[in-house]
Amino acid sequence: MMGCKMFELLFWVSSVLCFACSARGFKPADNYLIDCGSPNNNTIGGRVFMADEFASKFLSAPQGVVGNTSKSITSSAVSRLYETARIFTGVSEYTFSISQGGRHWIRLYFYPFVYASYDLRLARFDVSTENHVLLSSLSVGAPLVKEFSVNVTTNSLTITFTPSENSFAFINALEVVSAPDRLILDDARTVKPSMGFQGLMWQALETVARVNMGGPMVSFDNDTLSRTWVPDQSFLIEKNLASSVSNIRSVKYVDGGSTPEIAPASVYGTCTKMNSLGDPNSNFNVTWEFNVDPGFHYLVRFHFCDIVSYSLNQLYFNVFIDSSMVVRDLDLSTYLVNVLAAAYYMDYVTDSAVTNKLRVSIGPSDLHDVYPDAILNGLEIMKLNNSYGSLTGSGTASTSRSSSKKKVGAIVSVSVGVAFGVLLAGVLFMFWRQRRQLACRRESKTWVPFSTNGGTSHTMGSKYSKGTTASLNSNTGYHIPFLAVQEATKNFDESWVIGIGGFGKVYKGELNDGTKVAVKRGNPRSQQGLAEFQTEIEMLSQFRHRHLVSLIGYCDEKNEMILIYEYMENGTLKSHLYGSGYPSLSWKQRLEICIGAARGLHYLHTGYAKAVIHRDVKSANILLDENLMAKVADFGLSKTGPEIDQSHVSTAVKGSFGYLDPEYFRRQQLTEKSDVYSFGVVLFEVLCARPVIDPTLQREMVNLAEWAMKWQKRGQLVQIIDPNLKGNIKPDSLRKFGETAEKCLADFGVDRPSMGDVLWNLEYALQLQEAVVQGDPEDNSMNMIGDLSPQINDFSQLDPTVSSARFELSSVDDLSGASMSKVFSQLVKSEGR
Template identity: 85%
Template sequence: MGCNKPFRLLFWVSLVLCLECFAKGFTPADNYLIDCGSPTNTTVGLRVFMADNLASKLLSAPENVLGSTSKALTSSGDSPIYQTARIFTGVSKYTFSISQPGRHWIRLYFYPFVYDKYNMSLAKFDVSTKDHALLSSFSVQAPLVKEFSVNVTTNTLVITFTPSQNSFAFINALEVVSVPDQLIPDTTKSFKSSDEFHGLMWQALETVARVNMGGPTVTFDNDTLWRTWVPDQRFLVEKNLAVSVSNIRAVKYVDGGSTQDIAPNYVYGTCTRMNSLNDPTSNFNVTWEFDVDPGFQYLLRFHFCDIVSTALNQLYFNLYVDSSMVLQDFDLSTIMMNVLAAATYMDYVTESATSSKLRVSIGPANMNNAYPNAILNGLEIMKMNNSDGSLTGSGIVNTSSSSSKRNVGAIVGVSVGAAFGVLLAGVLFMFCRKRRRLAQRRQSKTWMPFSINGGTSHTMGSKYSNGTTASLNSNASYRIPFLAVQEATNNFDESWVIGIGGFGKVYKGELNDGTKVAVKRGNPRSQQGLAEFQTEIEMLSQFRHRHLVSLIGYCDEKNEMILVYEYMENGTLKSHLYGSGNPSLSWKQRLEICIGAARGLHYLHTGYAKAVIHRDVKSANILLDENLMAKVADFGLSKTGPEIDQTHVSTAVKGSFGYLDPEYFRRQQLTEKSDVYSFGVVLFEVLCARPVIDPTLPREMVNLAEWAMKWQKKGHLEQIIDTNLAGNIRPDSLRKFGETAEKCLADFGVDRPSMGDVLWNLEYALQLQEAVVQGDPEDNSTNMIGELSPQINNFSQLDPTVSSAQFESVDDLSGVSMSKVFSQLVKSEGR
């Protein structure tokens, strides 16, 4: 007996330790697990789903059917709960008694199979709670789990299944389980804003992705909240740029950081990092891409744990969402109280998505002494309900009773808080006024006006006054008095506004000598400011080209940032393609506009010793004069190109969504080919006459570039062209135009043509539209880019009779027609 005492003691110690381990797990107050349609309980891992007949008291349905399948479920991911289902032919409700109000999981399991006359893959139905539409016109073709998180504020939760007309609904299994209150805080950071997002606890959330970076699938048995984490490989854009790391033993949970309920150590113990070992010059981003629904905001939860460093303060990196930086020069050591490999997480709420794709990227810090490396351990993406309480974009689910309750609450809140609100408003007004004055003083100290010489001469002032005379001819500056600008725009008359951009409003104006001008007035609240203002002046004061908008002057008085340009009678190219009611452009007009814009960009790229990269090429920045001649505008984001011995410029990503070069976004390496990509998007925009991003369209059509490329690669581009052009484009011209756009949109810059190549091919497309070129078989016309040398920046290489001086004159103010040079190039003997 004495010999057994040590063993007995060891047994009890082990038991206590095990109990302590289990005690650390979350115990839900409400825990409903139902295997719908099953006559017996079903065990899945450590959990037991109750038989359907035991849960029948929770269900009210006018008519329903229990279904089962004898089909063998052979996949390792298939669960026994998928073998049975409950089918609803009418509106049916599950009513759950809630013992502890708060956030709850709702997990819906679907696996369509055929039972009797019901083919579940043909079912179409809605699923909703009292306050939220969870699924609308939902159908499913393969095993699927839909996970939602809702805040239940009453003692019951009702989940309603509503079949669509002439259809039915079904469910294989159902979960309603309590969630720890601290899992989703009420306040978190707001993406693209310095403000915080409040009211998150009232949001219904749908899990879009839950990813374990650098590791395998983490099943619900290894998660205290029974979540499943999937590997990140299928989301990686370029797998060769990433490396997986695993060091689960290193993970530490410390006060102020993450917990096991936030994410298990199997998530924090693996990560994906930059593949930058042994290369201290690495400069690229690791990017993941996810499908999302446009029109919704998303809660992004990033999980971090530095399992790659051997000491503190070794790892600094940047984090991006789409084209914007979320974290810069981020050091995990500092936020985790100098504990290496401490688990932590960060939440951000995005603005409403405008694309069907969401990209998350990590990349090296901008610090000089930091080794290029970056990591991400885990990521959760959760869709937030819209203003109607819907997670589907359709259906207002608020019942009259809930609406009336909210109205009563609103009335009471207004009555009680009215006096306090008035007082608070007064205090805030005084505070904001003081801050505004301080900001103005600060701005006046940092903004140093500067003079730029050269240009033409105008008399400044409106035609309705004597005005102020300012010469722009010799060494006088471009600066224009504020009074002159004010008079020229009729005191910034709102009826004279002709456009609104990222910098501010654009007004039509008229100087005293009758010269029409466009006046761009900076908005103090704009994300663009002093840097863009200075860049615009510096760039446009250097350039004079018939296809670049000319700068007449600027004003920096009274803390204003105002730019004055030549007036472009016909506005933007965008306004002539869609949305404004302008007459449709012919195909020849569109080609000539594209050619003019290409000439302007080609001049920027090649006209000086160092290339100038526009960085914001889009149809809204291509303006048209009274003769529909195109001029490139808006140089606020422009950047000087790389030195002769360099291939790129490393810079923060800027540009317009939908036009942004994906390689520039991933690698933060800017070249002229980034403009070429954006111009390729413009070409498809010109052809199809629709926005580059349109969230109202079906998912596959939302992004114009992706949609058009699919049709181009099928060889059926004619199926998606502007209906006004149908039957008016010669097939050869369309084929050449489509191939040019496709080349521009190549994934890698090295595979894209130069703007010189693009210009040549657009001229060729115009020639093909007007007449068949003699001696040039049509079959060969589609391969022109491939036949030419890879970089055609000097046309004189093709024909010795064309001198470099002649070529340069094509792009300067002389206005020489490109067709004179082009006519020599298209001749057989000229090749």
């Protein structure tokens, strides 16, 4: 018996060491490890932390002193990092050169001790990067490690330490290390309702919990990416309901599942399970509880590996986040990867937390003749930054530099405006749909090359590559050789990345003739795959319009999926509204951009034998050229409209949170009016210059469409417009614009205008803005929307005694002396039939 236990122990140790070695297979492009204040290099877990004197070259504003403790700290290897510290008496920055953009770890080590006149327990300070507030008013009373993950898109990363007033800051050790691209994908699923979520790529994340279920602590020197996984016992609510299992040698990494970089075998090889004690009637959940900060969304990553079953289709169970069931009847052996004991993970984004507790549970399935059991192998909980790029709840770091810090726009999050009964029906439908999608998930991640013209690959001429010849039948099916794409992007130079989306990275490129292009390179791990790739080519190859982004070509060689578009110098409309530091757009510019986008959508709806429905209209998919002319982009979700004798197309719900047509969501019936609804949200986004979903705001303000509609219906839309527009919008122009957006957001599609009508009204709003009324010079502030009263950000705070007539906008009919012919003189006829 003792021999067997010794064998199991030796095997476990060898397995951990084996996978620790495999961990070093990932070579981070950037790997800065600093033992702050230390006079010597320090080797911890096989990694060398450089001495403070060598790291001082990264300090752009070195202030303060180097301190060390007289205490002996020997409780663990990492504790050696706590013996010294760098103390900052003023704002100081570490600036690191980034050789390869993408997600990076930032790990900060703190341990308070007394050095000379500095009692580090009294330190109070902020820590921030260029775009994110990591820590605010931090005070450290015990050893502390804070871990963050940020997406770096520039060639440097600056970490700023800002002491609070009359205080100081300190740091014991610091890491800035590249993370694998596949570690955090752009997409996940939401909890309520269960739908697709995109935008994780741009989120800063803070690790809240990283737990090894049913096993011991996995220290950073035994993890694939130098992470620490703690045991789950302290988080279990009722420990007697759970038991532990270990079977590390059975773990398999297969295509479509997890990888050692996602989590090591020492995590997947142990689990906590229901302690059913052989009772086939057991009916309870095993639950873990974690402390979280209210007001934030959280990424919850479940790690599963069926190490307890002896055959396929033996284990079925349910998975919960708080009171919401996120997976029903989960069968790990066949439902996901069709292999027993295969490592797998699932990502979910929660609603904005309303309490300081988050619970995760597993429980038995309700299926007949299934033994009650459930397992969980590992769990990670990561906080997502709010709409200001903060992970602390504060808008910006309290530094003299904070005013220049960029705010980061909110990633569209969960919808909150669907009525409860409708939402329930939708969620039930999505559970069913989720089961089908997850069953196909592995298959969808396997990409194969194809040609859009039935197998014949076209090649482009010298414009695209050296030595290639043109063989084109028409403007469709343009194929560009992979070598030409490599040349255009400098072999996909990471410094040329201009965006990252659900499909993959977008690179700036330049063809041999000097033509600038945008190159979208698909990520094989993305859930957007072959279907979206084909749809994008098919749609853009048959449509040519000045307000649609032009497809220049595609490449499907070497198992790649690459799309090449015309380059749009000014990026997305969204980036010009908030979050990117661009100068504010004037009202005329915004109207012209909306008009251009409306023309593009109107052409899609009417310019072909059958309407084409975009399905993902949002400000991030409206691009601007060097003259700020708008062009609609991203047709991967587009769908051909209904036949002449049909009213709609029945299809699965796809789109982006905050923009999604609620009628389409609840009925799964798609029409052109779904695009109209989404465009109505864009109109309010343009007017208010804020995210369409902002969970950091008060409940009634979270959803922009709902919030703006309240003000619009009271005739007080002026109260919530972008402050940069105050005093610059004529009342009649605002009235027409608000009416147009309101009609677009009608509950039922039949009550919404066509895109042609929307286009006409927007052009009308522009003419009203430019019209000069006799007797009232155009620059007369009385004709503009001004600060009629202090801006009110909370609808509930409006004084009900204030008459809405005070804010009532004048009618077009009251433009005495205005020339109607002048008002209509510049109206452009709608394009398309």
